[in-house]
Amino acid sequence: MSSRKLNLLVWVGALLCGSVAGSVSAGEVNAAVAANFTAPMQQIAALFQKESGNTVKLSFGSSGKFYSQIKEGAPFDVILAADEAIPQRLEQEGLAIAHSSFVYAQGKLVLWSAQPGLVDAKGAVLGKGNFNKLAYADPKLAPYGLAAQETLQSMKLWDKVQSKMVTGESIGQTYQFAATGNADLAFIALSQITKDGKVTEGSWWLVPSNLYSPIRQSAVQLSGAKDKAAAQAFLTFLKSAKVAAVIRSFGYELP
Amino acid sequence: MPQLAPDDLQAVWLTLKLASVTTILLLAVATPLAWWLAMSRQWYKGIVSALVALPLVIPPTVLGFYLLLLMGPHGVVGDLTTALNLGRLPFTFAGLVIGSVLFSMPFAVQPIQNAFEAIGRRPLEVAATLRAGAWDRFFSVALPLARPGFLTAMILAFAHTVGEFGVVLMLGGNIPGETRVLSVAIYNHVEAMEYASAHLLAGGMVLFSFLVLLSLYLAGGKLVKV
Numbered sequence: 001m002s003s004r005k006l007n008l009l010v011w012v013g014a015l016l017c018g019s020v021a022g023s024v025s026a027g028e029v030n031a032a033v034a035a036n037f038t039a040p041m042q043q044i045a046a047l048f049q050k051e052s053g054n055t056v057k058l059s060f061g062s063s064g065k066f067y068s069q070i071k072e073g074a075p076f077d078v079i080l081a082a083d084e085a086i087p088q089r090l091e092q093e094g095l096a097i098a099h100s101s102f103v104y105a106q107g108k109l110v111l112w113s114a115q116p117g118l119v120d121a122k123g124a125v126l127g128k129g130n131f132n133k134l135a136y137a138d139p140k141l142a143p144y145g146l147a148a149q150e151t152l153q154s155m156k157l158w159d160k161v162q163s164k165m166v167t168g169e170s171i172g173q174t175y176q177f178a179a180t181g182n183a184d185l186a187f188i189a190l191s192q193i194t195k196d197g198k199v200t201e202g203s204w205w206l207v208p209s210n211l212y213s214p215i216r217q218s219a220v221q222l223s224g225a226k227d228k229a230a231a232q233a234f235l236t237f238l239k240s241a242k243v244a245a246v247i248r249s250f251g252y253e254l255p
Numbered sequence: 256m257p258q259l260a261p262d263d264l265q266a267v268w269l270t271l272k273l274a275s276v277t278t279i280l281l282l283a284v285a286t287p288l289a290w291w292l293a294m295s296r297q298w299y300k301g302i303v304s305a306l307v308a309l310p311l312v313i314p315p316t317v318l319g320f321y322l323l324l325l326m327g328p329h330g331v332v333g334d335l336t337t338a339l340n341l342g343r344l345p346f347t348f349a350g351l352v353i354g355s356v357l358f359s360m361p362f363a364v365q366p367i368q369n370a371f372e373a374i375g376r377r378p379l380e381v382a383a384t385l386r387a388g389a390w391d392r393f394f395s396v397a398l399p400l401a402r403p404g405f406l407t408a409m410i411l412a413f414a415h416t417v418g419e420f421g422v423v424l425m426l427g428g429n430i431p432g433e434t435r436v437l438s439v440a441i442y443n444h445v446e447a448m449e450y451a452s453a454h455l456l457a458g459g460m461v462l463f464s465f466l467v468l469l470s471l472y473l474a475g476g477k478l479v480k481v
Contacts, residue, residue: 064446133346138429140447166346166428169442176320177428181328182345 027054027230030075032066034082034217035172036107036144036189040250041080047246048237054230062170064141070095070222077225078235080104080217083143087220096220104238105252107215108190109147109207114179119203126157131184134164135177144171147212148187154211194251216255263456265432266440273348273436274416277355278363281412282405284356285363289404290393292364293371308361315358319425322354326426346428351436354422362411370404371397407471414467418460 033041038060045056059066063081070076070090079096081087084103090096111126113119118131125131137145145167152158168174171188178186190206193199219238225231237243244254259267292304310318325332326344333343344350374397382392398405420438427434429443437456444453 062446064448067448068445132343133428135428138443138446141443166430169424169429169439169446173424176323177345180323182323182326182343183428 027228027233029054029056029225029228029230029234030059030077031056031234032059032061032070032074032076032079034063034080035060035170036082036191037080037105037217039195040105040191040247040252043246044238044243047242048234052230052233052237054233056234062141075224076222077228077231078219078221080219080238082107082215082217084216084218087218090220090222094223096222097226100235101218101220102235102239103216103255104219105217105247106255107144107147107217107252108209109144109151109187109212109215110190110193111185111205111207112175112178112188112193112202113185113204114181114202115184116203118184119205121205123155123205123207125185125205126152126155126161129160129164131164133166133177133183133185134161135166135168135174135183135186137171137174137187138167138169141169142171142174143215143217144187144189145174147207147215150212151187151207190251194249197249197251199251217252259455260452262431262435263440263452266435266437266456267459269348269432269435270417270437273351273355274413276352277359277416278409278413280352280356281359281363282409285360285367285408285412286405289364289367290371290397292368307364310358311361315419315421316425318358319354319422322350322357322422323425326350326353345426346430346434348433350426351423351434354426355416355419358419358422359412359415362415363408366404366407366411367401368404370401373404374400406474410467410471414464418464 031041031045041058041060045058049055059076063079063083063086066074066076066079066081067086067090070079071093079087079090084101087096087101091098091101111119111123113125113131119125126134136148139145139149149158152161166177166183168177168186171192174186175188175192177183178188187207190199193201193204219235221231221235247254288303288307292300292307323345324330326336327333328337328343336342336344344353378396378400379392382396387395418438419436420442423434423436423439424442427436427439429435429439437460441453441456441460444450444456
């Protein structure tokens with residue numbers, strides 16, 4: 001082996017040791033994150049890692065599933081839920097630190113189609129009925145599904161479109177139904193089709209916020225992580241102005 | 256005694272309907288396929304066997320997702336069904352049947368194929384010397400001798416369809432009375448934190464599955480030793 005190669009090996013070895021040592025000395029945060037917040041969360045976690053040296057382990061999924069897992073002792077430190085109800089319930093049951101929950105993002109509902117030009121700027125397409133299927137997330141499971149139901153009820157179209165409704169178990173699946181073209185229309189989160197503050201694909205209608213109750217997504221620190229400094233630091237970081245900019249760039253509002 | 260909600264009862268019936276239709280169709284498709292696999296010496300037999308066994312290995316959600324793409328407006332199958340004026344298959348009962356047939360295919364083909372192989376060539380050759388034609392040999396000799404394999408195939412295909420989740424979830428769209436089967440209903444109850452309803456359905460399903468397997472093993476003890 002040439003001395004150059006050996007040198008390189010030593011360097012790589014040193015780097016590896018350094019990074020392992022680093023992760024041991026710094027903290028680690030296990031975060032359960034609502035699936036709709038996947039893309040912004042990845043950016044936020046990377047930022048946090050860079051600034052604090054702490055690592056964040058991310059699990060994405062539905063808040064309901066996380067709730068039952070936390071109840072059974074899942075090792076999460078914080079949960080970023082898709083609604084306010086689940087963090088509140090965790091607080092009441094003593095599974096989360098009392099009064100620690102806060103709204104980290106407010107979701108916006110859109111009516112979206114993969115076909116350009118199908119959805120008009122006022123959502124009139126819903127009343128016209130020139131579409132095959134309308135997908136929405138199960139209102140019992142997903143806040144965006146409930147918002148979709150409220151919107152259709154506010155527009156007095158709920159009964160009319162019933163025969164065309166298909167239900168996704170999450171907004172991720174609802175998006176998939178529309179993205180594959182199997183459903184012409186879908187009620188999804190603006191964040192799902194927003195990148196760098198812009199929507200580039202298909203056609204969409206940003207549903208006016210007076211048609212549905214606000215989708216306030218709330219985060220909370222879990223009781224098991226009471227003494228974990230990294231978890232506390234992460235939640236503080238989540239409230240910072242820098243993070244707020246990231247969250248907005250993905251199509252969320254802040255309270 | 257807790258009562259089943261009308262929605263859940265509907266899901267139970269739909270599941271039984273899906274499993275029955277799937278089992279009947281599977282018998283029709285799997286029998287000739289298993290016969291061919293048992294008898295053929297073609298070089299591409301291995302390829303066909305691998306394709307039949309594929310659903311054992313790939314995650315159901317993957318199968319469901321590809322079916323969603325294939326049957327959709329940008330897919331080959333979707334184009335075909337639209338051209339035939341059948342509409343599109345995702346979100347329909349017919350779509351679930353096709354997904355279930357593919358998904359449970361190995362559970363139907365393999366027991367029948369094993370049964371055919373166990374018979375061997377000799378009884379068929381003897382029948383041939385007695386001037387039985389090809390169809391006669393199949394229906395009068397092979398089928399009766401392979402009966403245990405058929406029974407196993409039917410029970411496994413039925414039970415496997417009842418327990419199916421991923422494919423239905425991806426293709427179904429959760430429409431009551433059309434695509435909301437038992438496993439999806441249970442999943443939704445759990446997600447919605449309605450644990451009582453979930454327990455009722457899930458407990459019933461565990462009991463049902465146990466009884467099916469028990470009957471299979473009890474009958475198997477007698478039937479497999481022909």
